[in-house]
Structure formats: structure tokens, C-alpha cells
Amino acid sequence: MAKRGKWFAALLFAAALAAGGIWLFQAQIGAWMFDRGVAAALERDEIAALPEGLHVAMCGTGSPLPDPSRAGPCTAVIAGDRLFVVDIGAGAVRNFGPMGLPVGDVEGVFLTHFHSDHIDGLGELLLLRWTGGGHTDPLPVIGPTGVARVLDGLAAAYTIDSRHRVDHHGETVVPPSGSGGQPRAFAVPQPGEMRTVYDEGGLRVQAFRVDHGPVRPAVGYRFDYAGRSVVISGDTAREETVAAACGGCDLMVHEALNAGMVRTMERAVAASGDGRLAQILEDILNYHTTPVEAEAIAAQGEAGMLVLTHIVPAVPNRFVEAAFLAGTGDRYSGDIVLARDGMLFSLPADSDRIDRDMLM
Ligand SMILES: [Zn+2]
Numbered sequence: 001m002a003k004r005g006k007w008f009a010a011l012l013f014a015a016a017l018a019a020g021g022i023w024l025f026q027a028q029i030g031a032w033m034f035d036r037g038v039a040a041a042l043e044r045d046e047i048a049a050l051p052e053g054l055h056v057a058m059c060g061t062g063s064p065l066p067d068p069s070r071a072g073p074c075t076a077v078i079a080g081d082r083l084f085v086v087d088i089g090a091g092a093v094r095n096f097g098p099m100g101l102p103v104g105d106v107e108g109v110f111l112t113h114f115h116s117d118h119i120d121g122l123g124e125l126l127l128l129r130w131t132g133g134g135h136t137d138p139l140p141v142i143g144p145t146g147v148a149r150v151l152d153g154l155a156a157a158y159t160i161d162s163r164h165r166v167d168h169h170g171e172t173v174v175p176p177s178g179s180g181g182q183p184r185a186f187a188v189p190q191p192g193e194m195r196t197v198y199d200e201g202g203l204r205v206q207a208f209r210v211d212h213g214p215v216r217p218a219v220g221y222r223f224d225y226a227g228r229s230v231v232i233s234g235d236t237a238r239e240e241t242v243a244a245a246c247g248g249c250d251l252m253v254h255e256a257l258n259a260g261m262v263r264t265m266e267r268a269v270a271a272s273g274d275g276r277l278a279q280i281l282e283d284i285l286n287y288h289t290t291p292v293e294a295e296a297i298a299a300q301g302e303a304g305m306l307v308l309t310h311i312v313p314a315v316p317n318r319f320v321e322a323a324f325l326a327g328t329g330d331r332y333s334g335d336i337v338l339a340r341d342g343m344l345f346s347l348p349a350d351s352d353r354i355d356r357d358m359l360m
């Protein structure tokens with residue numbers, strides 16, 4: 001017994017010594033960890049590590065309603081080794097680094113519509129893609145008519161900053177001609193029409209009209225590359241066009257709003273006397289899609305997997321996530337995934353596999 005006691009005391013002493021050492025040398029340990037972190041971040045190349053194919057990385061899965069764990073709407077699409085972005089909400093650009101996605105390599109942005117939550121991060125993306133990549137041409141921003149006005153406004157807002165960057169770093173490091181975005185507007189597709197808006201290097205992107213009224217124009221996109229396909233709904237009420245655009249696609253990324261939860265918020269807000277906010281919560285119900293409706297669209301479109309994003313309202317933990325998805329699971333045989341920031345869906349070329357990973 002005495003022997004055991006001595007061992008225990010020695011162990012306790014060693015643990016205390018180690019804790020004391022860690023406390024004493026915390027700055028040195030922190031500096032070592034920082035050095036390692038910088039080296040690891042520089043070595044990291046998530047895109048090069050992907051197999052040939054089409055890949056989707058969730059750079060922002062939130063909505064206008066605040067959610068500390070979700071950036072604003074942003075879906076990165078990687079075709080081979082080329083990086084594109086669909087919508088760019090607040091905070092989304094700041095996920096790129098932790099996800100191992102090089103902002104300077106973004107080759108194009110596709111906008112679904114011009115609600116602020118879908119463009120809040122565009123100025124930041126344009127700036128970081130320019131300064132990070134040293135490009136001599138502005139970034140192509142592809143969207144329905146109206147995209148030029150958005151870019152004109154951002155150019156005005158960033159004029160002074162851009163001048164500061166050039167003055168400070170020089171024209172060789174940040175060529176003035178590469179600042180900002182270049183609008184590539186397309187006319188809104190007719191109902192049911194699939195309009196090709198990008199066709200280069202084996203990647204074809206088609207836009208289709210969705211129902212986000214009174215917000216017009218509003219479109220979704222279908223990406224086809226290497227025998228794989230992804231459909232992104234954009235913001236829409238339940239819309240059969242999304243199912244038709246999918247037509248057996250591999251992955252459907254669909255927006256989702258839980259109407260019961262929003263009604264709970266609306267009642268609470270109304271009871272607190274804020275009729276104005278209650279009205280806004282009532283209004284948003286009619287131009288979004290519930291998870292149950294999105295499941296029906298995925299089933300109708302025979303999607304290989306359904307990923308729900310643009311999550312309204314915030315779902316802070318697994319229990320609330322389960323409540324958010326309540327009622328789904330009966331109509332659709334594929335997996336339904338409630339997206340989180342950092343999720344990766346990898347579709348290797350000419351296969352029917354969908355591999356999942358977390359990039360952060
Ligand atoms: Zn919207």
C-alpha cells in the first residue's frame with residue numbers, strides 16, 4: 001500500500017512539473033506552434049489533392065439570419081483544378097484559408113440573384129483575389145442582368161482602397177488592371193429554359209430561372225464536368241424547374257427554410273410587440289423552400305444526394321438540426337445532408353461515387 005502511495009505521489013509530482021513547464025514556456029510553445037502552422041498552411045493545397053472530377057466545397061451555409069457558425073451563402077465548385085464560386089455572402093471569404101482554398105486562384109463568380117446576403121462578401125473576394133493572385137485582369141462575375149450595377153457600386157466603394165494598395169505595394173505586385181470584377185451578364189432564361197452561360201475547358205454551366213418572387217431576376221445553376229453534375233438551387237420557393245434541371249444529377253445543393261421554426265420566431269417577436277419584424281418573418285416564408293419540399297424536389301429530380309444550405313433559421317446544435325430536418329426521410333432514397341461550413345463533396349470523374357470530407 002505504501003509503495004503504491006509513493007508511486008502516486010511521484011506521478012502527481014511529474015504531472016505538476018510538466019504543467020509548470022508548459023505554463024513557464026507557453027510563449028515559446030506558442031511560437032513553435034505558429035511556425036509550424038505557417039509552414040503547414042503554405043504547403044496545404046486541397047485542390048491539388050483532389051482526384052480528377054467535380055467537387056463542391058461549402059464556403060458558407062448560412063442566411064441573412066445571424067448564425068455564428070455559418071458564413072453567408074457560398075458554394076465553391078472545383079472542376080478539375082479550376083476554382084469557381086457561386087454566391088459570396090458575409091464572412092465566406094474568411095473560410096477559404098481555413099478550408100485550404102486559394103482565394104487568389106478563383107477563376108469566376110456566379111451570382112444567383114442580388115439579395116445582399118449573396119453579395120455581401122463580393123468586395124472582399126475581389127480584393128483578396130486581386131492582391132492574393134497579382135492578376136492583371138479583373139475577376140469575371142457572371143450573373144443575370146444587374147451584375148454590372150453591383151460591380152460598378154463596389155468599384156466606387158473600393159476606389160480609394162485600391163489606390164492605397166497600389167501606392168503601398170507597387171504596380172508589379174498589385175497590377176491596377178486586375179482590381180475588381182468584370183461583369184458577364186446574361187438575360188434571364190425563359191421559364192424551363194436551360195441557358196448555357198459558361199462553356200470552357202470541359203466545364204459547362206447552365207442557368208435556369210427559379211421562383212424567388214418578388215425578387216427578379218433569380219436563377220439556379222447546373223455544373224457539368226467529367227461526366228459528373230451538380231445543381232445549385234439559389235434562393236427559391238419550391239420550384240419544379242430545379243428538379244428538371246437536375247434530371248438525375250449527382251448532387252443537388254438546395255436552400256432550406258424551416259417554416260415551423262420561423263413561425264415560432266414570428267409569434268415570439270409579435271408577442272414582444274415588434275410587429276415590423278414579425279411582418280418580415282412572415283414575408284420570408286413565401287419565397288423559400290422547406291426541407292420537406294426540398295426533399296420532394298430531390299426525389300422528383302432523382303438527385304444522387306441532397307445537400308441543404310442557406311439554413312434558416314440558425315441551428316446551433318445537433319438537436320436543433322434534427323428538429324430542422326423533422327419530417328424528411330420518407331420521400332427520397334438518397335442521403336440528405338444538412339450542410340456546415342467546410343464540408344466537401346467530391347465527385348470523381350466518370351464514376352457514381354460521392355466522397356465526403358471536412359476541410360476545416
Ligand atoms: Zn434571396
Ligand SMILES: [Zn+2]
Pocket residue numbers: 063064073115117118235310
Ligand atoms: Zn438568401
